[in-house]
Amino acid sequence: MSSAPGSQTTASESVELTMDGHDILFPKLPYDMKQRVQGATNNAELQEFVNSATRMRDQMRINGCKDAFGDNYDKIRALAGDIKQHTLDNLDYYIEQFIDNATAAGTNVHYAADAEEANAICKEICQKHNAKLVVKSKSMVTEETNLVHELEAIGVETIETDLGEYILQLDHDAPSHLVTPMIHKNRASVGRAFARELGVEYTDDPGELTKIARRVLRDKYRQADIGMSGGNFMIADSGSVCICTNEGNGRLCTSVPPVHIAYIGIEKMIPSRKHLPVFLKLLSRSAIGSPITVYNHIMTGPKRNAEPDGPQEQHIILIDNGRTEVLKPETREMLRCIRCGACLNSCPVYRKVGGHSYGSVYPGPIGALLTPVFKGLANYKDLPYASSLCGACYEACPVKINIPKYLIQLRSDLIGGKHDKFTDRVFFKLWSFSLKKAWMYRLAGKMAGVFLRLRNKGVKNKNPYLNRGWVEKVPGPAAGWTEKRDLVTPPTKDFRSWWDEHQKSKGGK
Amino acid sequence: MKIDLFITCLADSYYPRTGIAVVKILEHLGHEVRFPREQTCCGQPMFNTGYKDDTRTIAKKMIDVFEDSDIVVTPSGSCAAMIHENYEVLFENDPVYLKKAKALAAKTHEFILFLTDVLKLNLTDLGVQWKGKATYHYSCHLRGIGVEGGGAKVVDVIKQVNGLEYVQIDKPEQCCGFGGTFAMKYPQISGTMVEDKVNCIKDTQADYVICNDAGCTMNISGSCQRAGHEVKFITLAEIIAEGLGLLEVENV
Ligand code: SF4
Numbered sequence: 001m002s003s004a005p006g007s008q009t010t011a012s013e014s015v016e017l018t019m020d021g022h023d024i025l026f027p028k029l030p031y032d033m034k035q036r037v038q039g040a041t042n043n044a045e046l047q048e049f050v051n052s053a054t055r056m057r058d059q060m061r062i063n064g065c066k067d068a069f070g071d072n073y074d075k076i077r078a079l080a081g082d083i084k085q086h087t088l089d090n091l092d093y094y095i096e097q098f099i100d101n102a103t104a105a106g107t108n109v110h111y112a113a114d115a116e117e118a119n120a121i122c123k124e125i126c127q128k129h130n131a132k133l134v135v136k137s138k139s140m141v142t143e144e145t146n147l148v149h150e151l152e153a154i155g156v157e158t159i160e161t162d163l164g165e166y167i168l169q170l171d172h173d174a175p176s177h178l179v180t181p182m183i184h185k186n187r188a189s190v191g192r193a194f195a196r197e198l199g200v201e202y203t204d205d206p207g208e209l210t211k212i213a214r215r216v217l218r219d220k221y222r223q224a225d226i227g228m229s230g231g232n233f234m235i236a237d238s239g240s241v242c243i244c245t246n247e248g249n250g251r252l253c254t255s256v257p258p259v260h261i262a263y264i265g266i267e268k269m270i271p272s273r274k275h276l277p278v279f280l281k282l283l284s285r286s287a288i289g290s291p292i293t294v295y296n297h298i299m300t301g302p303k304r305n306a307e308p309d310g311p312q313e314q315h316i317i318l319i320d321n322g323r324t325e326v327l328k329p330e331t332r333e334m335l336r337c338i339r340c341g342a343c344l345n346s347c348p349v350y351r352k353v354g355g356h357s358y359g360s361v362y363p364g365p366i367g368a369l370l371t372p373v374f375k376g377l378a379n380y381k382d383l384p385y386a387s388s389l390c391g392a393c394y395e396a397c398p399v400k401i402n403i404p405k406y407l408i409q410l411r412s413d414l415i416g417g418k419h420d421k422f423t424d425r426v427f428f429k430l431w432s433f434s435l436k437k438a439w440m441y442r443l444a445g446k447m448a449g450v451f452l453r454l455r456n457k458g459v460k461n462k463n464p465y466l467n468r469g470w471v472e473k474v475p476g477p478a479a480g481w482t483e484k485r486d487l488v489t490p491p492t493k494d495f496r497s498w499w500d501e502h503q504k505s506k507g508g509k
Numbered sequence: 510m511k512i513d514l515f516i517t518c519l520a521d522s523y524y525p526r527t528g529i530a531v532v533k534i535l536e537h538l539g540h541e542v543r544f545p546r547e548q549t550c551c552g553q554p555m556f557n558t559g560y561k562d563d564t565r566t567i568a569k570k571m572i573d574v575f576e577d578s579d580i581v582v583t584p585s586g587s588c589a590a591m592i593h594e595n596y597e598v599l600f601e602n603d604p605v606y607l608k609k610a611k612a613l614a615a616k617t618h619e620f621i622l623f624l625t626d627v628l629k630l631n632l633t634d635l636g637v638q639w640k641g642k643a644t645y646h647y648s649c650h651l652r653g654i655g656v657e658g659g660g661a662k663v664v665d666v667i668k669q670v671n672g673l674e675y676v677q678i679d680k681p682e683q684c685c686g687f688g689g690t691f692a693m694k695y696p697q698i699s700g701t702m703v704e705d706k707v708n709c710i711k712d713t714q715a716d717y718v719i720c721n722d723a724g725c726t727m728n729i730s731g732s733c734q735r736a737g738h739e740v741k742f743i744t745l746a747e748i749i750a751e752g753l754g755l756l757e758v759e760n761v
Pocket of ligand 1: 178286336337338339340341342343344366393396397398399400401
């Protein structure tokens with residue numbers, strides 16, 4: 001694909017270009033996942049590189065973690081999970097402690113109940129400083145509040161400085177992965193976007209493209225009135241914010257411009273600095289398999305008098321936006337997430353459908369949990385079911401969020417809210433009923449067998465325990481099955497028949 | 510040892526030879542096998558779809574049926590995982606059945622793990638002799654009973670079979686796309702997943718796929734059938750039974 005000429009547009013790209021980045025993450029509700037799934041599974045390019053990139057990263061995670069932790073891998077995940085869970089269990093206490101300490105360090109701490117409030121606070125700070133240009137590092141919560149669009153709407157040019165996010169912004173595209181936001185894009189489309197938007201000569205060489213981006217961005221850091229960031233961790237007992245980036249852009253955003261604003265979800269808390277190493281060890285190993293993120297930046301308050309650089313003014317906006325609702329005991333565990341992306345990389349469904357199919361800021365397994373709880377289960381009915389419940393995400397998650405368990409819980413909530421199809425309900429009721437008595441179960445099994453064998457294409461095996469056949473098409477609830485594969489028919493005799501014969505042959509009952 | 514067999518609904522109706530193999534092996538090893546006839550299904554299809562109340566009734570039945578058993582063995586990792594992981598969830602608010610659910614989980618074993626971890630057997634020492642070129646499909650729900658992604662642990666057991674030529678499959682940890690109702694609700698995603706699996710199987714050029722979970726077998730073999738790829742699906746239990754001369758070698 002590297003040789004694709006600069007003028008050609010791929011089918012997938014033309015779809016994406018007509019769809020503004022905003023619509024990808026904020027689709028019409030209730031969201032219907034099927035259409036995008038169809039597009040993604042038919043998109044050969046996406047299948048190729050999302051599949052291989054996620055697989056590669058997943059393998060890097062496994063190797064990196066096994067090398068570092070060996071048999072203790074599970075233990076350190078449990079420890080990280082426990083630290084997070086403890087903090088969430090006592091979040092009110094730690095938030096208060098954080099606010100006190102951050103304020104004492106000279107930071108202005110704000111609380112925003114929702115996206116609107118958060119952006120209003122941010123806009124007010126921008127207006128107070130008469131800001132024309134904002135540079136920002138990667139932050140999922142700013143995606144959640146749709147901040148960039150809102151700032152641009154009031155005339156504040158806002159530049160994403162994470163290379164991946166920068167490219168997506170240039171191309172009016174949206175992130176499709178928590179850590180590698182442009183995992184769905186190929187080099188040629190990046191090259192075309194650069195040529196079109198920056199007026200440079202077309203190239204698809206990653207090194208050249210990086211240099212161009214760097215050149216453009218360096219000036220922006222110097223000119224910016226305000227630098228923005230997210231925050232990977234908040235440290236309660238010192239009032240510090242830790243951000244982890246691999247490109248150093250986070251450090252530039254938070255230290256060059258005179259004002260720094262951090263957007264942070266309230267769940268990003270840890271009690272103290274001594275807990276940080278556990279997470280730093282796990283975060284980048286889980287994300288990309290590397291021992292540590294390149295730039296780990298811990299900030300406590302704005303620049304002090306004797307310090308040569310750093311912002312003169314610092315704001316932290318603590319963002320709720322649905323989180324206190326998730327904090328209820330039944331769902332609290334979901335908030336442990338440190339956004340490492342390991343569950344996405346390990347997920348066989350994500351590998352096939354890509355991030356945009358989830359129709360929200362948070363894709364993949366954790367997105368399938370967080371999106372419905374943040375934005376309403378009725379708005380995202382498809383997501384909890386878009387999983388084979390294989391458990392790869394749970395195995396990969398550094399803070400041990402039992403994602404499959406909560407997906408099932410959401411399914412159950414959907415059914416409790418009568419969001420299931422009536423036919424499904426009846427089908428499962430009848431099936432469950434037939435399982436109450438062994439004779440009914442056996443009768444139902446035999447009837448299904450007869451039904452299927454009537455449609456069977458012919459069987460070669462003479463053994464009554466092995467003479468299975470195949471059906472190419474069935475009506476009813478299993479129709480989806482035969483869309484993609486044949487359905488096996490049961491052999492003529494079941495295990496119970498054999499057991500009876502076996503008992504007889506032994507002279508038993 | 511008195512061992513009660515939980516055959517599972519799929520093995521009972523679709524893959525009875527697996528159950529036959531399990532019984533023959535356990536009896537060969539000198540154990541008494543019983544088959545509580547009132548058993549039906551573990552309730553996983555309902556549970557995974559979200560029908561918790563319906564599942565609870567079925568789970569109660571399972572618990573009652575096996576209440577007096579000392580040991581329960583089942584040829585399916587998936588159904589074992591259902592009992593191990595999810596029965597507790599179902600009875601969170603029912604202390605009586607919660608206790609019983611935990612007791613059932615504690616005595617329920619997947620067949621292969623029962624041989625290796627409880628009986629501490631080694632297939633080479635047992636004299637299992639079987640000829641064939643085979644790969645192994647790791648079924649995801651083994652995660653629920655402590656076998657991590659890829660199933661290296663089971664592969665080690667397979668390699669103990671004398672004469673078996675083992676070929677490693679690519680992406681062993683990647684789900685085949687079965688997922689119960691998932692396969693029917695999302696044929697597009699599930700279909701793409703199973704096609705990926707079939708391609709990996711093709712690449713191994715194996716004649717057999719050892720697949721110990723009936724759900725995965727239905728899915729992958731159905732997709733192989735659709736794709737016209739000829740390969741035989743067999744459980745390790747059947748291989749052991751054939752390899753000990755307890756079952757005739759047959760075209761599975
Ligand atoms: S749920 Fe776990 S694996 Fe997924 S992004 Fe969050 S921390 Fe990482």
